[in-house]
Amino acid sequence: MFLAFKELKFSKLKYAMVGFILTAILFLLFFVNGLASGLATADSSSLKNLPADYVVMNSEAEGNILKSEVGENAQEELGDSVAKDQFTPLTITMSTVKGKDAVADVVYFALETDHPSLPPVIEGKPIEEITGEEVVVDESIKRQGYALHDTLHDENLGADFTIAGFLENHTYSHMSVVYTNLNDFNKRSFSNPDKNQALLYYGKETDVAKMDVLTLEETVESMPGYSETQGSLLMMVTFLFIISAFVSTVFFYVITIQKRNQFGVLKAIGASTAFIAKSLVLQVVFLTISGLVLSLLGVSGMTKLLPDEMPFEISWQMIGFTGIVFLALNVSGSLVSVHQVAKTDALEAIGRAD
Amino acid sequence: MNGIIKLDNISKVFLDGDRSVEVLKSVSMEIKRGEFVAIVGPSGSGKSTLLSIMGALLTPSSGSIVLSGQEVTNARARQLKKIRKHKLGFIFQTAHLIPYLTVQEQLLLVAEIVSKRDREQREKAAHLINDLGLAHRENSRVDQLSGGEKQRVAIARAFMNDPDCILADEPTASLDSEKGRRVVKMLRKEVKNRQKSAVMVTHDERMLDLCDRVLYLEDGMMYEERKIHDEKLPLR
Incomplete structure (x- = not known):
């Protein structure tokens, strides 16, 4: 010693x-x-924290959720094995928003807000309660100078949204994720209600024709470049x-x-x-x-x-x-x-x- | 009291390539308590081998050996290590001290290897340091010591585990004759005071008058000679 x-x-x-x-x-x-x-x-934190056990995407997308397209048929088929209130379509749209003095890249995650176990907010209104133009955004957007109740002006989509709450750990490809109500999102002209990017559901793994059913982990790993x-x-x-x-x-x-x-x-x-x-x-x-x-x-x-x-x-x-x-x-x-x-x-x- | 070291017909054969070389040929000797013995011989005469056998570092090819009353001819390595640890003290050609320890710590290291460092061991170390005239050097590091002082620390270290016998391998080789003589005198004094035995392998004929007995080793054969220049008689 x-x-x-x-x-x-x-x-x-x-x-x-x-x-x-x-x-x-x-x-x-x-x-x-x-x-x-x-x-x-x-x-990938947004994908890791998706409110689901499994994610359904079409096979051609090869796990890239942005490329995936899921239509009505798949929804009906999944409805046979999974209870209606246990699944929701997810529409993903990438865009750019403008605020008072800053531009930010965002990704819209539009889903049914009565879906169970949605991510909890750290500030403001929970996702379950948002309506109309209200959205819940990842807190990373604060770095661009946005605050609660600010307006996100989206020129690409020609729409305005109001920040009703903030989430943490919901980014996709370094972009802030914006959670919106799918029903309200579908009412807008730019949205095609028949096509979603994926279906999220809670329950056991099932088979859906021409679709891949991935766990959250698989979804993260098949992200391009991840x-x-x-x-x-x-x-x-x-x-x-x-x-x-x-x-x-x-x-x-x-x-x-x-x-x-x-x-x-x-x-x-x-x-x-x-x-x-x-x-x-x-x-x-x-x-x-x-x-x-x-x-x-x-x-x-x-x-x-x-x-x-x-x-x-x-x-x-x-x-x-x-x-x-x-x-x-x-x-x-x-x-x-x-x-x-x-x-x-x-x-x-x-x-x-x- | 019988001999502390007793060698009986010791031979040692080394393999040199495919030839075997007999380095020691039927060497017999006995060293008694309180005796200070020198072994002299030219290079290659087998001195180091003999010392290694006495030091339980090598086992002989044939013959029997008793170290401090224990028969060790067929002892296992573990037993030999125990004998080295408790019954033998070594002094090497150069002091072989640990460079980063002070004089006192060199001695306490032995205490730690043998048992543990306690008050008693500290007092023993202080006593030895004092005996060898190193009191003023107690807390000096090795690189601050002179050659003679280093060798004196080595002597103190050899006595630290309270051995029956001290084995010295050319302890004066790196010293001039005056310093060498002082070191050997101190070794002799400690051996006599503590009633230990010591075997010193040396080239240095000037030190022999300080020894009780001188044994000559040549080509692996041992001769005893009480007076220098007497006719050598083979000892068998």
Whole structure:
């Protein structure tokens, strides 16, 4: 125990440098991780939080909800196996709205407002109670300067809406989602009541002719670009893990080989491999945990500097998981060095000038 | 009291490629309590091998060996380690101290390996440091010590686990003769005061007058010679 810390103190520079590398890698790891989950949320949180167990889209859309078209037939067919009040058509329209001084891209999600378990609002009127021109919008639109009761002027659709409430975590492709009442939406001239983008329902998985029935998770993953983005970020994270494990393994391996002579002396005196290995592993654990703490400080400082629009999200579960995996990798890497210690023979101390 | 170390017909054969080389040939010797013995011999005579066998680091190819009253000829590695830990003290060619520890910590490290660091061990360490004239150096790190001081710390360290026998591998090799002599004198003093035994392997003929007995090793054969330049008699 005291051997480990005395040495750390004595060779400050050496250990500080490797500690710095570990900290830098961990910082990057947390950052990429936070970015991955932030991007996932900005891209798909609206789909993840759809009020449904299953989403019905037509097969040609291949899971891309914007391309999907679902007609009357499918609604009737689904009505055979799912109770009327457990499903709703969903119409999705992308557009741009203008306010007093800002333009914002939005996505309209029009559905029947008597559908059960609609997303709860964090401010204003719940979705169940909106009528006419009233809409409930994701709070991200506040960044464009919109507030409760403001008017959204949509030139493309030639319509005006009033913000009656705000939701959280409802964005699609970084755009704010606008929940509206489907019946009122269909009364407008731009809407085609016979065609919806999807059907949402609660219940068991069923078959609908020429349609795909997807879970929310599948809906999210088949979003264009979603798997590709998340996949490449995951690859970066994996490689950072591997690189960090290699850096610390190689560092301690080289140091251990340098110290073989010293270990030989310790063994001649009667120290066991476990005695020496304990101090080695303790050093690895100490450096790794210092790296974790420092990088978390760095990341939390960084999040304060990031602009609001930057999709960045970090959770305690993710920090805990990353920390444990990182520690486990580094400690298992140090076993390579422990093996060297075990191989060192006390005999090496005898008959040697240095 | 019988011999602390007793070697009987010890041979050691090493494989050199496909040839076997007999490094030690039927060596017999006995070292008694309180005795300070030197083993002298040219390079390659088998001195280090002999010391390693006495130090429970190597097992002989044949013959029997008793270390501090225990028969260890067929002992297992674990048992040998225990003997090293509790019954033997080592002094190496260079002091082989741990570079990042102070003089006091070098001794306490042994205490930690053997048992644990407690008050008693601290007092013992302080006592040894004082005995070897290092009191003013107690909290100095190794790189601040002179060569002689380092070797004295090594001696103190060897005594720290209260061994029956000290094994010294050319302890004066890196010192000039004056300093070397002082170090060996101190070693002798500690051996006598504490009634331990010591075996010193050395090249340095000038130290031999400080030893109780001198054994000569040549080509793996041991000779005893009470006076220098006497005719060497094989010991069998």
